[in-house]
Amino acid sequence: MQQYLYLIPALPLAGFLALSLAGRRLSANLIAGIGAGSICITAVITILLGIQFLQSPPETGVWQQTLWQWFHISNLSVDISLRVDALSLAFIFIITFIGALIHIYSIAFMRHDRDYARFFASMNLFVCAMLILVMANNLVLLYLGWEGVGLCSYLLIGFWYETPANYKAANKAFVITRIGDTAMIIGLFLLFKELGTLNIADILHLAPEHFATSATGISLIALLLLAGGMGKSAQVPLHTWLPDAMAGPSPVSALIHAATMVTAGVYLIARMHTIFELSPLAMQVTAIIGAITLFTAGCSAMVQTDIKRILAYSTISQIGYMFLALGIGAWSAAIFHFFIHAFFKALLFLAAGAVIESLHHEHNIFKMGGLKNKMPVIYWTFVAGAAALAALPLVTAGFFSKDQILWYAWSAGNGHPVLWAVALCGAFITAFYSTRLIVVVFWGEMKTSISHLPPKTMTIPLIILAFFSITAGWIEWPHNLLHLSLFSEHIQHVLPATILQTHLHGEIFFQLIAAIITLTGIYTGYLLYHLQPEVILQWKQRSALVEIREFFFSGWKFDQLYNNIIVKPFQFITSTNKSDAFDKIYNGIASANLHLNQLFSISQNGSLRWYVVGVLIGILFIITLQLLL
Amino acid sequence: MSSIHAHTVLIVASILFVLGLVGVLTRKNVIFILLSIEIMLNAAGLAFIAAGAKWQQPDGQVMFLFILSMAAAEVSVGLALVLQIHHQHKTLDVEQLKELKD
């Protein structure tokens, strides 16, 4: 089976090539067949390979396939080489499986779009790049995939490029992630300078021998890689692009900006875990950034009115949980949360897309309502997703992954009560805004009429995703409840186990606190938006609360901050130097030539005798020189 | 055979040359300008003959022959141009023929 690894990225690439080269001439059915079919076949291959991998794991824990040598310069040799281990298998599974569901959903969702082929071509290219990213054997190939997904994200955010806001959002996403990418490539240069290799296995093997723990060099590299991950995964302060990225079609938001691409930073850090373990500083920074992000983004999600922006902030917040888990050394918990999050967040985005589509492209949740009975499938799947997001205890998958992070935030070696408290706050906020979404969008009176109900090709992926959002958590139980931890056992082939502090008791106590907080959050949302909506109206009278709401609504004013400290000074400099000082020199030379030309063209007056006098004066000059010298 | 100073011949040639030059410079009529150019060419030929005579070589006369053929070609083209100019502009005044002006 190992020799078929190449098929996984090759099939989406083939789909991309076919659609981009011949897309205009194909019929819509054929386009859908190629676009979704290539990903579905990839998903099937992945599942077969995954079963093979789990049944008879290779001795080294790694499947590897070298396709060809990419380039070779002095002692840097880069191969196009694929590598699958337990960590990348989890990512490949999510990318292909959820990717396939989203592609199937898109067949109906994008049916009437003019650029049907372009959409599927970009999506296929994205899947290909993302697979290269997670299957790369070396960091250069990983970077190729990293930039590839950035490009596809840009292409798909700006998919409806005729609206100026959309391409501006695409530009913003591209430019802000570029900051992180630049930091990351500098980190790769440093890594190569220190270790002389960019092969992932070699790096993980050599780094502990080459670096002392918390050496400056390793901290710098780890922080630069972290910055790369922060840009891609939309962590504070590089998170401002993700809410705007919702300008793209809903399947794009589901696949790229919720399930897969934005977790590339999580993958990078997990992949380079040895380097991070060597630098406690970088670990702390990761955890603190994760905590700050989950709290700030959660606060913003509470007050948004655009359904997709709520989900976008919620995505940022959930990735904040993953970073927090990575930072405290709870590697498997982070990957497990990624695994679960991919299901329910893709579900929420797809369901939101279906709602928006049915309500004449209405994004404002306060103009929705009363959809509970009209769209029961969407309603129940959305409830499943929202419950998983809110981490409803025991019955949803989100509980199992988030509870693990909360527990480790307290108990892990790098954990801290403050981190735990922030994460708990975040859990409350998450539960609150999940309930708010359900109540405002699906309950109450209808405010916008429904144009058409989503077809089966859209609802079936939703049902599958809802099923996984509920059940996927049952493969990993807390130790005190049930000794079943399939996922972390699988992941521990690659990532180290979480080191716990000693003398810890009462895991059940923390689980109860988390459950109570979640339920409180849900009840608060239910209370404020359903039972006593007048309380909100009262709050709107108070200017202080309105200001806080405004502050959260604008995403903690990060956009304004960047506008003031970066964009405006830059614009000021460019406007003051509009008439470029150096240009003046060249303009001066040009105008001097022009004047000289005018001066000399006086002599060209067309008078023959004048020319002869000129010749005569020249002769006289030469002869006089000869006489005098 | 009597003898002549080489200088004297060259001075005569340069006087003729300068007279031709004065003609080119002062006359406005194209025909007179062409005449003056003939004078100047002739003066140059005289200088060559003088040099040939001084070294008693035929080369001076050969050069004169080339000048002669050049002058013949020049005068035929020049006079054709004069005819065209007169035909098109109805004047022979060089001061009015300023179409090459910038």
Add this chain to the structure above:
Amino acid sequence: MSLLFYISSIVAILATIMVITRHQPIHALLYLVVSFMAISMIFLSLGAPFSAVLEVIVYAGAIIVLFIFVVMMLNLDKETALQEKKWLQPKVWIGPSILALVLLIEMILLLLEPPSEKMLVTVVTPRQVALSLYGEYIIAVELGGFLLMTGIVGAAHIGKHTKRNLHRFLQNNH
């Protein structure tokens, strides 16, 4: 022979002065014939009989005849002479003449710099000239042939009185 040289030199210079000062083109041409004859005599006195003959035949014969044809074809008569008189004002010719005079003085000064020496005049026969011309200068002769050929073709082409070809749109406006 030196007397012949001096006399013909003076005649040549005087005739040339007359050429450049005449108002009537035909008078100027006649003086030019005189000037060419005198220069032909100078050639003879310098021992170049072949060149002297050519000077008479080509310059005084062919070229002057060409000029006369042109003067006749353009019908240049007394009106032209009057206009020439108007054009030849002192303010027109005095400046260029002074410049030319300066040139002449400088050239004479340059010529007189090396010590003067007399030259023995020996006749260079046409035979010698012909041997030289068709020996070492053969390529130059061929080039001269080309030059004359292009001169003839060019003159025939330029001298043609062509009708102005106007575009039909422009013709209507005429």
